[in-house]
Amino acid sequence: MTEQGTLFGVGVGPGDPKLMTIKAGEVIRDADVLAYPVNGSGESHARSIAAPIIEASASELPIHLPMKVEREPAQNAYDNAATGIRHHLDEGRDVAYLCVGDPLFYGSFMYIAARLGSTQPIEVVPGITSLSACAALTRTPLAGRNDILSVVPATLDETALAAALGRADTAAIIKVGRHFEKVRRLLHVLGMAGRAVVVENGTADGERITPLEDIHQDTQPYFSTILLRREEVK
Amino acid sequence: MTEQGTLFGVGVGPGDPKLMTIKAGEVIRDADVLAYPVNGSGESHARSIAAPIIEASASELPIHLPMKVEREPAQNAYDNAATGIRHHLDEGRDVAYLCVGDPLFYGSFMYIAARLGSTQPIEVVPGITSLSACAALTRTPLAGRNDILSVVPATLDETALAAALGRADTAAIIKVGRHFEKVRRLLHVLGMAGRAVVVENGTADGERITPLEDIHQDTQPYFSTILLRREEVK
Known part of the structure; x- marks a missing residue:
């Protein structure tokens, strides 16, 4: 049986790439897969902040999340995101989920972690809010x-x-x-x-x-x- | 007339040196003077967090602050600290004041900045709280x-x-x-x-x-x- 990968919630800070922590940089460089939320236009604010340190060879997993206020579409999107991430973790790959600001301060990471935390190793790298x-x-x-x-x-x-x-x-x-x-x-x-x-x-x-x-x-x-x-x- | 130095309030994060930001590292390395609060035993938690990136040749300015609840001793200590820092700024030297966590979240920096902000350039580098x-x-x-x-x-x-x-x-x-x-x-x-x-x-x-x-x-x-x-x- 393959050893489970770890899901990292990585805070990339508020916008200036220099406000990323040393630890965030290390986790992003070492991860097997980089996941991040993308909006309806296919843009990812989190990815754009981390872009200076993302290598061209990185394996990326964009997560489509609705900006809707309604709970149900969001819940379905989190379910789908968790399934996609779980696939990599089950194969033994570490996944870094990039979060604007801090992963546990008004972001999508906590909803994904709630779906995976009982079965997979999770670590949170705090970020500048x-x-x-x-x-x-x-x-x-x-x-x-x-x-x-x-x-x-x-x-x-x-x-x-x-x-x-x-x-x-x-x-x-x-x-x-x-x-x-x-x-x-x-x-x-x-x-x-x-x-x-x-x-x-x-x-x-x-x-x-x-x-x-x-x-x-x-x-x-x-x-x-x-x-x-x-x-x-x- | 010498150009005024800049006072940087630099958040060094909660304890793990890897939770410092890239920007904090740059400002600490580039500053002419490193200031930091020290307790009654002469220890500085802020300095100990930044220690891995402080060069042996760095010019240091320990700031003695009482941990007392009473307002008056603290006010006097902030006055003295501001005077000591102002001396360096007036000579054109940039001073980085190291703060555990974030400079504006329950720390001493805001009281020193309140004494210098009307006359000196000040910049704040946020930190992980x-x-x-x-x-x-x-x-x-x-x-x-x-x-x-x-x-x-x-x-x-x-x-x-x-x-x-x-x-x-x-x-x-x-x-x-x-x-x-x-x-x-x-x-x-x-x-x-x-x-x-x-x-x-x-x-x-x-x-x-x-x-x-x-x-x-x-x-x-x-x-x-x-x-x-x-x-x-x-």
Whole structure:
């Protein structure tokens, strides 16, 4: 019987290839198969970040995942992805699954790992999150001393968003996209708009950092994160 | 007039030197001066992580910071540290300040940057947080889909802790140390103890991962993080 391969969830960081870790580089170079999610246009953000260290001879396994909000198509896609990866692992090949940011912070890897973890060896190589990258770009302290930091998806409804934002010393609002107007309105109501900064495409092409109050209706930022701090650090 | 040097806040990650980024390595190698916090015993965790890439000829600036809870000694120490660093920057030397984890996630760098940022160029190189490292070690998803993730210091009182933990889909309780008993009691009251895992010394010597319910009074974990998830990922 062939020894099982290992599935590595590898964080490739937020966009700048230099924000990959030494360990991520080693695992990517040593893996027998490189898997990564691709969107409907066949593009893979994760692969593009790791591209400088992917060798021409690498064996690649693109994983087609829908960006849909609906659960069922996603569940089917994860099932199919797990089946495809399991085939390589059963043949004794190590598979590195490339993840934008960190594999366990809002990504697809956790759903694939949930399908394979009971039968296959799995290792996770953590990555720099978009949160750390946005904080670094804007020099916004995420948390200090006894601060509570909350990470809140903009996809929540206004009541849930207001409850989560009301208590945090620092908050990061992620997945802003088409929810931008709702979030902006809410931050004005909560009196927090003046301390909010919007980061678009952090560490990637098209990077832009703008105070929330300087953004107008006709320049809505997509692929953005909003960082908020209640008080200045001293 | 000499051109001002740049102060780099460099995240060296949670402990394993291979979890440093390529960029952190470059900045550490290129800096004129390496600064890092040292404790009362003269030891520096940040320096020990970066040690494999620090050259013997490097110019080093240890920064003595008290681990005290009281604000005033810390404020004085940050003032002194900023003065020492400013001296090098004014002479045109680039200073890399080494930070365990990420520079803007519960560290000393933000307080030094607050003292120098209005007059000196500052750049932040993000690092892998202890949070991402603990999640990777335990394969605990930090957040998926519309989850709210809260990072909560164990130093808060029980009411504040209960309020913060009650709403999060996933929570990381940091700075556990001598607050372990309080946190354990509270998690039992909240009915969350069964889903909590304790990570001691993540990715460093003495690393240990234990379900909360398997920890007994005589084996209290220090330097630990507690990760909690409300529901299984599917």
